[in-house]
Amino acid sequence: MLLRNSTLNDERRIAATEEQVRSVDVVQQSKNIGVAEREHDIKDPVELEIARQTLTFLNMEDAVTKPKPHVKIAQEDGSCPAVERIPDLQGALPQATLLIQNLQEGEVHAVHPELGPGGSWKPNDCQARDKIAVIIPYRDRQTHLTRLIDFLIPILQRQRLDFRFIVTEQYGNDLFNKGRIMNAAFIFAESLGVDCVVFHDVDMFPQDDRNPYSCPPGPRHLGAFVSNLGYQLWYKEIVGGVLAVSMADYRAVNGYSNQFWAWGGEDDDMGQRILSLNYTIERPNPETGRYSMLKHVKRKRTAPKLIYKLLGNSANRVAYDGLNETDKWTIRKVTTRPLYYHLYVDVGPVPEEWRAKA
Secondary structure (H helix, E strand, O other): OOOOOOOHHHHHHHHHHHHHHOOHHHHHHHHHHHHHHHOOOOOOHHHHHHHHHHHHHHHOOOOOOOOOOOOOOOOOOOEOOOHHHOOOOOOEOOOHHHHOOOOOHHHHHHHOOOOEHHHEEOOOOOEOOOEEEEEEEEOOOHHHHHHHHHHHHHHHHHOOOEEEEEEEEEOOOOOOOHHHHHHHHHHHHHHOOOOEEEEEOOOEEEOEOOOOOOOOOOOEEOOOEEHHHOOOOOOOOOOOOEEEEEHHHHHHOOOOOOOOOOOOOHHHHHHHHHHHOOOOOEOOOOOOOEEEEOOOOOOOOOOHHHHHHHHOOHHHHOOOOOOOOHHHOEEEEEEEOOOOEEEEEEOOOOOHHHHHHO
């Protein structure tokens, strides 16, 4: 398996951040990985492969960039093949670059000058099958955001997708309403003429580029198998982390609920909405559909009783609580940045019963 992206841009980025990656803590971590391998502490073959690649990455000195031979991608009609038939995917991805703490947007853009406004890109060796928007709900995690976009760009390029990024941020510092800023971002994505959206938490990093970010025939829960959950699917309604859905299907389930405040509940509610309309939640191969979740300070659920009450009638609220309530949010500002479209969304006042529990 290839250790790194073969493009010159990624080589330059890695070289530029090599000193930072080789900090004392990182080197110590690489040593721990090596010890774990020698002592056979890593039992999972996928985890072992990632550990080996990470250790190799950290021990590299002067890597030589060798251009890969040209691979014919376009099918007879000029279209790109389905992701599972693309020949130059890498498979398991090294995770060492996730340790970089201070990656700047300007650094990422400097090594990806091929990106258009909003981080947009489309392949030039075939006609993309899908035009997607990656929607990232955001609050106070700039270092995670830059690393995620940097990490996803080469994956989406290798999958030959026509893509762009939308970062949706809540205006102000009051209680968070993830559902409302997601719905607002979806409306904006519609104006860009995309075929589907991928809702992507800022701390979720794919471990394999064979996990398809293309538009699914039905709702696809890409982030089903996550490191901090033991790569287990804990219940059938779970759709958090990374969710791909077509524009028509998102409208059919009426988007996310607008009623969940603070942290927790809206993703489970979405899963119940999907199932209540007799959709099947598609999930990736457990071996190639794995994600690493970056560590961060966990936020406690503010009002668990209110959350459980709402989850008890998710199916009944589909018709009136969601995307069709456009008065629940206002997009105050849209900025087109080199790496993403940045939305500031006013989600309105917090209901007193939620504030009382905060």
